[in-house]
Amino acid sequence: MKIEFEALYRDHYRRVFGLCRRLLGRSGQAEDAAQEVFVRAYRSLDRYDTHQPFAAWILSIASNHCVDLLRGRAREAKLFDDFDTEIDALDSSAPAALDTLVDAQRSAEIRGAIAALPDKYRLPIVLAYYNDANYDEIAHALGVTRNHVGVLLLRAKQLLRHSLAASQEES
Amino acid sequence: MNSTCPSELTLSMHADRELPADDAVATELHVATCVQCRARLAGLRSETSIVAAALAHGDEVLVVPAYRRPVSRLAMAATAAGGMFVAVLVGVAPDLIGGLLQGPVGWFNPFDVGTFANLGVETAVFLAKHGAEVMTSIAKAALMAALTTLVGWVAFARRRRVRAPVVLAALLGVLVMQPLPSHALDIRHDEKGINIPAGETIDDTLIVFGESVEIDGDVAGDVIAVGSRVSIRGRVGGGVFTAAESVTIDGEVGGSVLGLVSETLAITSPRIAGNLYGAGSTIDVDRRAKIDQNAVVAGERVQLAGSVGRDVLAGAEDVEVSGSIGGQLTAYAEQIALRAPAHIGGDVNAHVSSADQLSVAPGAVIGGELKTTLRTPHEETNEYRKGDYYLFQLLRFAAAFLTGVIVLALVPGLQRVAIHRAGDALLAGGVGLVTLVATPIIAVLIAITLIGLPIGLFALLLWMAGVYLAKVVLAQFIGARILQAPATPRHYTITLGVGLALVIVLVNLPFIGGLLNFVMTVLGLGMLVLFGWRLYRGAEAAGD
Numbered sequence: 001m002k003i004e005f006e007a008l009y010r011d012h013y014r015r016v017f018g019l020c021r022r023l024l025g026r027s028g029q030a031e032d033a034a035q036e037v038f039v040r041a042y043r044s045l046d047r048y049d050t051h052q053p054f055a056a057w058i059l060s061i062a063s064n065h066c067v068d069l070l071r072g073r074a075r076e077a078k079l080f081d082d083f084d085t086e087i088d089a090l091d092s093s094a095p096a097a098l099d100t101l102v103d104a105q106r107s108a109e110i111r112g113a114i115a116a117l118p119d120k121y122r123l124p125i126v127l128a129y130y131n132d133a134n135y136d137e138i139a140h141a142l143g144v145t146r147n148h149v150g151v152l153l154l155r156a157k158q159l160l161r162h163s164l165a166a167s168q169e170e171s
Numbered sequence: 172m173n174s175t176c177p178s179e180l181t182l183s184m185h186a187d188r189e190l191p192a193d194d195a196v197a198t199e200l201h202v203a204t205c206v207q208c209r210a211r212l213a214g215l216r217s218e219t220s221i222v223a224a225a226l227a228h229g230d231e232v233l234v235v236p237a238y239r240r241p242v243s244r245l246a247m248a249a250t251a252a253g254g255m256f257v258a259v260l261v262g263v264a265p266d267l268i269g270g271l272l273q274g275p276v277g278w279f280n281p282f283d284v285g286t287f288a289n290l291g292v293e294t295a296v297f298l299a300k301h302g303a304e305v306m307t308s309i310a311k312a313a314l315m316a317a318l319t320t321l322v323g324w325v326a327f328a329r330r331r332r333v334r335a336p337v338v339l340a341a342l343l344g345v346l347v348m349q350p351l352p353s354h355a356l357d358i359r360h361d362e363k364g365i366n367i368p369a370g371e372t373i374d375d376t377l378i379v380f381g382e383s384v385e386i387d388g389d390v391a392g393d394v395i396a397v398g399s400r401v402s403i404r405g406r407v408g409g410g411v412f413t414a415a416e417s418v419t420i421d422g423e424v425g426g427s428v429l430g431l432v433s434e435t436l437a438i439t440s441p442r443i444a445g446n447l448y449g450a451g452s453t454i455d456v457d458r459r460a461k462i463d464q465n466a467v468v469a470g471e472r473v474q475l476a477g478s479v480g481r482d483v484l485a486g487a488e489d490v491e492v493s494g495s496i497g498g499q500l501t502a503y504a505e506q507i508a509l510r511a512p513a514h515i516g517g518d519v520n521a522h523v524s525s526a527d528q529l530s531v532a533p534g535a536v537i538g539g540e541l542k543t544t545l546r547t548p549h550e551e552t553n554e555y556r557k558g559d560y561y562l563f564q565l566l567r568f569a570a571a572f573l574t575g576v577i578v579l580a581l582v583p584g585l586q587r588v589a590i591h592r593a594g595d596a597l598l599a600g601g602v603g604l605v606t607l608v609a610t611p612i613i614a615v616l617i618a619i620t621l622i623g624l625p626i627g628l629f630a631l632l633l634w635m636a637g638v639y640l641a642k643v644v645l646a647q648f649i650g651a652r653i654l655q656a657p658a659t660p661r662h663y664t665i666t667l668g669v670g671l672a673l674v675i676v677l678v679n680l681p682f683i684g685g686l687l688n689f690v691m692t693v694l695g696l697g698m699l700v701l702f703g704w705r706l707y708r709g710a711e712a713a714g715d
Contacts, residue, residue, distance in 0.1 A: 006238045013235045022226060031236070090180065097214030098221050110225035128187065129219060130226040135189040146189070154183040157218060 005045070008054055009038055015055065016062050022126040023066035025115040033069060037062045063127060063141050070119045080120050080144050086151045094158035095165050113163045121156035124149055176208050177201060179215075186215040365398075367405065376409065384415075386422075393426065410445060418451075427464070436470075438462075438477065447479075454487075458494060465498075473504075482517070492535075499539070504528070509535040522546055568675050575643040575667045586663040588702050589648050596694065603641070603697025610634040641695030642678075642688075646670030648698070 016037050021030035041048075041058050048057055071079050081089075098110075114122060123142060127133040128149075133141070135149045142149070177185075177198050184190050185198045202208045359365050359379045367373065369387035376392035384398040386405050393409035401415040403422050410426030417434045420443075427445030430436045436449045439457040447456070447466040454468045460477030465484070468475075473487040475494050482498035490502045493510040499517035507521050511534020518539035521529045529543055579586050590596045611634060617627035647663065650670025654661045678688040 009238050010235060014230055014233055017233060018230045021230075035236075087180075092179075094179075097211070097218035104228075107225040107228055110222065111229050114222070114226065125222065126226065129223040135184075135187070150180060150184040150187070150189060153187065154180050157183070157215075157222070160222070 005042055008058075012055060012058055013038075016058055019059055019062045019126070019131055020066055022111075022114070022130050023063060023123060024069065025117065025119065025122050029069075033066055034062070037065050040065065059131060060141075063131065063133075067123060067141055070123065073119075080142065080148070080152075083145065083148045083151065086148065086155060090151065090155055091158045091162075095161040097157070098161060098164065109164060109167060110160070113160050113167070116163065117156060117159060121152055121159060124152045125156040125160075128153055175201070176205060179211070182208065182212050183215050186212060186219055369405065389422075456494065460494075508532070509537070511535055515539070518542060520544065564675055564679065568671055571643055571646075571675075572668060572671055574639070575647065575671065576664055578640060578643065579647060579663050579667065584706065585644055585699075585702060586647060586651075588644055588698050589651070590694075590698065599694050599697030599701060600690075601697065602700050603693035603695070606634070606696050606700050607638065607693055610637075637696055637699055638692060641692045641699055642674055643667070643671070643695070644699050644702075645691050645695035646674045649673055 013034065017030060017034040020033040020037065024030050024033060037058065041061055044061075048054070067079075080086075114125060117125070124138050127138045127141060128135075135146045138149045139146045144152070181190065181194065181198060185195060188195075190198060202212055359367075359377070359381075363381065364383040365379050365381040365385070367377070367379075367386045367388040367390070371388035373388065373390045374392070375390075376395070377386070377390045378395045379386070379398070380396075381398045383400045384396045384402070386394065386396070386403045386407075389406040389408075391408040394403065394407050394411045394413070396403070396411070396413040397415065399416045401413050401417075402419040403411060403413075403424075404419075406423045406425075408425040411420060411424050411428045411430070413429070414431045416432060417436070418430050418432050419437045420428060420430075420440050422440055424440055424443045424445070427448065428438070428443055429448045430451065432449075432451035434451065435453040435455060436451045437455045437457065438447065438449075438460045440460055443460070443462045444464075446464040447462050447468065449466070449468045449470070451470045453472045453474070454470045455474045456462070456466070456468075456477040456479075458476035461480075462477065463480045465481045466475070466479045467484045469486040471487060472489045473485045473491070475483065475485070475490075475492045475496070478495040478497075480497045483492075483496050483500045483502075485501070486503040488505045489508075490504040490506070491508045491510060492500060492513045492515070495512075495514040495516075497516045499520065500515050501520040501522075503522040505524065505528060507523060507529045509515070509519070509531045511532045513532070513535040515536065516538040519537050519541045521542065522544045523529050524546060526543060526545065531537070531541070590599060610630060614627040614630035614634065617624075617630065647667045647670055650666030650668065650673070651661070651663075653669055653673070654666055674691060677691070678684050680687065
């Protein structure tokens, strides 16, 4: 199987880097992670099913790698709390959903707020809304149940609303 | 909002279209009748799209870093192993491997089949004599190498978490290497100096490095000593292999002595049961010294006052014999002096430039004939002036060319083997070096088990063939590069011929020829192995 790997690299680097950067948040090292993703892809090229889009394959490698990285960092503490703890953490008095018009500045603020989220909330939100993964895929990638994914996503959005409301008050 | 309204979680999941079908229908029905929930759901949906839109941007100025071809695991391992082997070669290995590969560097010469035969015989003889000790040393070295690779690997992949299997493998490696050789090898190293005091007995092979090495105690196995000054006064059961500025051997030696010294090699031992091989500025065999077998010595000044059981071969500016020699004395020198009470049982073959350079004192006894051979200095010193030399090179070329033409015709893929980037060269070099060094060791290790003997011998043969072909393959590549003609590629016999001619000239360059020879052999061997590997991978992929 001969694949022009360099061309694939050029075509997909931005997207892979983008995903790593968003998944890893403020902790950085996205560039290293992206390089590592391509190294891993290169080494397992023989396992790549050519009927599948390359983007989907390499992005799944990227998300797995980033989740592994974050898991590694959270070695002492578990990355994800159990489902009940998470349900209890849901905020019944969270501000209403974001629905203001998004200009460039606001968009950057939102990205900043996402980057600042705790890993366990940032991961599902990036996978769902940047990588367009469904709950099953996210559940599989994070090793949690599907409902747990729903809770994490809602909690993530509630935290975003809080932090964006706060930043708006400041300004 | 009343108690029948769905929770925000339900609405959020519904906004993501992830509710189970039944729940989704129920929620949809509720939302149709509840203004509040309709607004909440709409809010959640727009929130999702806001988040998605925000996430979708922000990479506008990203520059894609230059592509670097990822290194495969094989290459990584080969490079790590290559680097490690270089380190080992520079450090310990000359002593360990030196025993196995006794011949001069000439055996690297792939154009000379004779040296391979020699190597085979030497290896067999050496193994028969020192097999057990060498094997344990090599086993230890190999295991240490494996462990070092493992550690290097972990360091290399430092960003990755060290997983349980790796730790397990490392532990296993340590466990395996612990009990096996520790009873057969004693390695001591100290920058300043090492002293094995009198009274201490070492049952193993002793390997020592240090500024000054003094062995007053007894050693049952071989002694491998490297230092600035080496002095052995104790009794050595096996052989002595030493490299130093100056070496003194006073004690009895059960095996042979190999001494490479830059200044003086002084032998006063009452008995060396094997041979003496000595090279240095001054070789001094004291009258107390007794060597049971032969002595082969080379240096500026050779003094033989002791007794040698069999023949003596000496090459020096100045050879002085006053001891007894059981067999023949053959000497190449500017000045040869036989002084009383010299006693030579056999012939004396003196190779000198003029007759007056040989002097035989009245008290010296020669049992056989005295033969003097005069030589003209120039022919001896400059081999490049000899016609034979060029004839030999021509034969070399013809043999390699013929072999190359046949092999490249049989395996056409080899005609296109090439190095495109510096990285390829490094990879080929690493793989080549590992193959060159590791194959004979592994083959011998396999061969010592009886079942493995044919496999080991086969591996050795394959390796010899590979070493021979290495420069042919490289020559073909060099020739192809020199005669690069994109439109009409040259026939491989032409590129091979040109490349080989160049390679033969390069390996015969004075001073750097040997190094070039080595580098080219390593590179070619690496290219050959990588070619084989890709062929194997290709066959595997085709078989899938």
